[in-house]
Amino acid sequence: MVRIRDAFPGFSVRDIDEARSFYGEILGLEVSDEMGGLRIVLPSGQGVFAYPKDDHEPASFTILNFAVPDLGQAVDDLNAAGVVTKIYTEPHSFGTDERGINWGSRTGQGPDICWFTDPSGNVLSLIGD
Template identity: 30%
Template structure:
């Protein structure tokens, strides 16, 4: 059975990997601030599952630049999620880049991927304990 070059990865699953200089500190952040517990672990790594997808936090001597969104969640009610995370101590970022700016830590973004059937997105960003920039988005239909 031969695989066509264009579909080799299209059948694969995608999983995010986030670096952590202090894995214990990262575990506490994900548990206390985000309410997430690892579903599995190995020496130097924690595996999490959300909405049928996976991401791993792994011990690394390198630091994240935190200059771009490294992982994001899509949610149905952005205000409710942001409010709940703020109550847990999550600090949201102000973002001011060409095309959008946050107002009360939430950005209104025009346009979205046509296949998603949305006309835009509302989004908010925060950093984890290791400096990774994480986002939360809600499609605007």
């Protein structure tokens, strides 16, 4: 049997400096250089590894979900920092409002959620508690 000491998820980015700034300054997460990439520490203490990839292709699915106590305020904060939260614009796309929020709890269709992308195009979300 393999003896595993730890495990952590990872994803690629096109530019490490851009990712460091976004995850550290915009999202306020602890970020440090590690193994040629970045160790991003989530509020739970779990580490996530972001590594540079020359031919990076953005993930077409949500790679990180951030639980927030006030979804509307969190969206306003991201928008004020220049982050676009309305990434799904077609009328049938998840039923988002003008700020990109899907108020699923109001319709019984899941959680209140808003999607956005990091500078590398990877999809992230904010989910209201």
